[in-house]
Amino acid sequence: MGFEDTIRKIFFRKPKNALEGGADGNKPAVPEKVSVRCDKCRAILISSELDNNMKVCPKCGYHFKIGARERLIALCDDGEFTEMFADVVAESGDDFPGYAQKLDKARAESGEIEGVIAGVGKINGIYTAMFAIDYRFIMGSMGYAVGERITRIFEYATLHRYPVVGFSLSGGARMQEGITSLMQMAKTSAAVGRHNDAGLLYISVLTNPTTGGVSASFAFLGDIIVAEPDALIGFAGPRVIEQTTRQKLPAGFQRAEFLQQKGYVDLIVKRGDMKSKLGEIIALHTGGND
Amino acid sequence: MAPKQANKQAATPAEKKELTPYDIVTMSRDKNRPTAVRYINGIVEGFIELKGDRGFADDAAIVGGIGRICGMPVTVIGIEKGVDTADKIKHNFGGAAPEGYRKALRLMKQAEKFHRPVLNFVDTSGAACGIGAEERGEAEAIAVNLREMAGLKTPILSIFIGEGGSGGALGLAVADEVWMTETSTYSVISPEGCASILYKDASKVREAAAALKLTAPDLLAKHAVERVIEENGFSEEYFAGLKKDVYEFFSAKKAEPTDSLVKKRYERFRAF
Numbered sequence: 001m002g003f004e005d006t007i008r009k010i011f012f013r014k015p016k017n018a019l020e021g022g023a024d025g026n027k028p029a030v031p032e033k034v035s036v037r038c039d040k041c042r043a044i045l046i047s048s049e050l051d052n053n054m055k056v057c058p059k060c061g062y063h064f065k066i067g068a069r070e071r072l073i074a075l076c077d078d079g080e081f082t083e084m085f086a087d088v089v090a091e092s093g094d095d096f097p098g099y100a101q102k103l104d105k106a107r108a109e110s111g112e113i114e115g116v117i118a119g120v121g122k123i124n125g126i127y128t129a130m131f132a133i134d135y136r137f138i139m140g141s142m143g144y145a146v147g148e149r150i151t152r153i154f155e156y157a158t159l160h161r162y163p164v165v166g167f168s169l170s171g172g173a174r175m176q177e178g179i180t181s182l183m184q185m186a187k188t189s190a191a192v193g194r195h196n197d198a199g200l201l202y203i204s205v206l207t208n209p210t211t212g213g214v215s216a217s218f219a220f221l222g223d224i225i226v227a228e229p230d231a232l233i234g235f236a237g238p239r240v241i242e243q244t245t246r247q248k249l250p251a252g253f254q255r256a257e258f259l260q261q262k263g264y265v266d267l268i269v270k271r272g273d274m275k276s277k278l279g280e281i282i283a284l285h286t287g288g289n290d
Numbered sequence: 291m292a293p294k295q296a297n298k299q300a301a302t303p304a305e306k307k308e309l310t311p312y313d314i315v316t317m318s319r320d321k322n323r324p325t326a327v328r329y330i331n332g333i334v335e336g337f338i339e340l341k342g343d344r345g346f347a348d349d350a351a352i353v354g355g356i357g358r359i360c361g362m363p364v365t366v367i368g369i370e371k372g373v374d375t376a377d378k379i380k381h382n383f384g385g386a387a388p389e390g391y392r393k394a395l396r397l398m399k400q401a402e403k404f405h406r407p408v409l410n411f412v413d414t415s416g417a418a419c420g421i422g423a424e425e426r427g428e429a430e431a432i433a434v435n436l437r438e439m440a441g442l443k444t445p446i447l448s449i450f451i452g453e454g455g456s457g458g459a460l461g462l463a464v465a466d467e468v469w470m471t472e473t474s475t476y477s478v479i480s481p482e483g484c485a486s487i488l489y490k491d492a493s494k495v496r497e498a499a500a501a502l503k504l505t506a507p508d509l510l511a512k513h514a515v516e517r518v519i520e521e522n523g524f525s526e527e528y529f530a531g532l533k534k535d536v537y538e539f540f541s542a543k544k545a546e547p548t549d550s551l552v553k554k555r556y557e558r559f560r561a562f
Contacts, residue, residue, distance in 0.1 A: 179514045182478040183562035190440035216457045217427035235428040236419045244419045
């Protein structure tokens with residue numbers, strides 16, 4: 001056995017048991033932190049307790065970021081979520097410097113091949129089309145694949161007359177894809193428009209952070225706009241605004257509560273209440289017993 | 291335009307070949323370029339400016355109104371940067387606030403009602419950036435324009451006449467066709483923004499300008515624009531030629547059934 005093989009065997013061996021790796025035993029062993037510090041109240045939290053509480057701090061209610069797939073599974077009855085359009089991925093043809101490496105890194109960090117997960121599931125027994133953007137994928141940057149999957153789920157929902165629930169999160173457009181990334185704003189908004197014209201319900205849930213090209217397209221086009229507590233929501237990011245205007249931004253600026261006060265958010269819903277609240281709203285729009 | 295300024299812009303085809311993407315960026319921002327108001331005066335007869343979003347205010351960064359092109363009634367909207375310092379301040383350097391996008395949408399809906407085609411001139415480094423713009427829902431205003439323009443039942447033509455900065459430009463550019471003048475740009479982010487975020491180095495602005503593929507030939511290849519307009523030093527002939535082209539475009543589009551027009555517009559953006 002050569003030296004390289006030895007190295008490979010040491011560093012790339014398959015995990016021996018479930019504790020070392022994923023439950024399926026195929027994922028590489030990644031050491032999980034046992035404890036984390038809350039970004040807001042600074043309390044030391046046990047990781048497993050945080051996970052069991054849908055990544056909401058049990059001490060102060062701070063909403064940590066949560067993976068897209070985790071979110072959708074938590075929303076669906078019995079956790080039964082069927083993913084769609086998983087074959088839609090970023091076009092590798094574009095030769096923007098460093099983009100290929102950026103994609104590799106995002107895929108490794110998120111365990112997903114693209115930045116949005118779309119599909120269908122039942123919410124309190126009602127078929128609903130849904131999507132969620134993953135923060136670990138270049139902070140939810142919108143390129144071709146993100147725009148295409150979201151467009152397709154709206155087209156699918158229009159065809160089958162399903163409501164749509166979308167969890168938005170983004171730092172902005174995926175500039176590595178140039179003008180194609182900008183065009184995703186128009187493409188997704190047009191698809192939302194057709195769903196809207198068909199008289200169907202779209203609930204947009206704004207999560208921390210929702211900014212840039214995503215906020216200026218499908219995220220703000222919901223019939224009902226929901227936000228998670230304290231989520232940063234805006235067009236320009238706070239750092240850019242401070243640099244441009246040379247003004248200190250007031251406390252709470254661009255947070256969900258601020259947007260609600262200014263008239264841009266219908267309701268603020270805690271993550272633990274999300275399924276029941278969305279379920280109530282969807283049931284109101286699907287005829288019921290009238 | 292004054293002749294000396296016109297000469298400055300006039301490059302022979304051979305000279306144009308030598309221009310780098312960053313040269314084009316610089317030219318697209320040249321203070322001597324004709325702004326939207328110059329275009330409106332150049333090709334619209336009897337322009338009547340209409341103001342206000344009916345909700346909050348009138349945003350001078352967007353100039354809109356009604357008039358005729360070769361006798362045909364049209365609605366015309368332009369993002370105006372201003373020509374001298376006082377004028378630039380008045381127009382917020384072409385950075386439109388939410389009420390600007392809402393005024394534009396009000397005028398486009400009015401055009402739909404009266405079966406007038408819509409002509410938009412785009413020239414902006416980006417939508418207004420500031421506390422007020424955020425408080426009044428800049429993102430929501432642009433988002434609604436995108437959705438509503440995609441379904442507007444009247445022809446829309448957007449012409450890029452300088453800078454086409456990101457969502458602020460797109461907010462007036464969900465159109466049946468997008469044209470641009472040969473030294474205009476259209477980009478998801480400014481080269482400066484791209485350089486500082488991606489390369490962590492603002493001086494790499496030339497590399498960023500090249501990587502973003504924001505010039506007319508690149509955008510034509512991507513089908514982000516349908517037509518590139520020769521600038522000819524922004525002469526009187528230039529405006530006369532553009533006027534004729536716009537009239538012919540609208541004449542053809544007006545003859546199309548509305549359903550087919552809107553369907554084609556959807557497919558234009560669906561293709562990206």
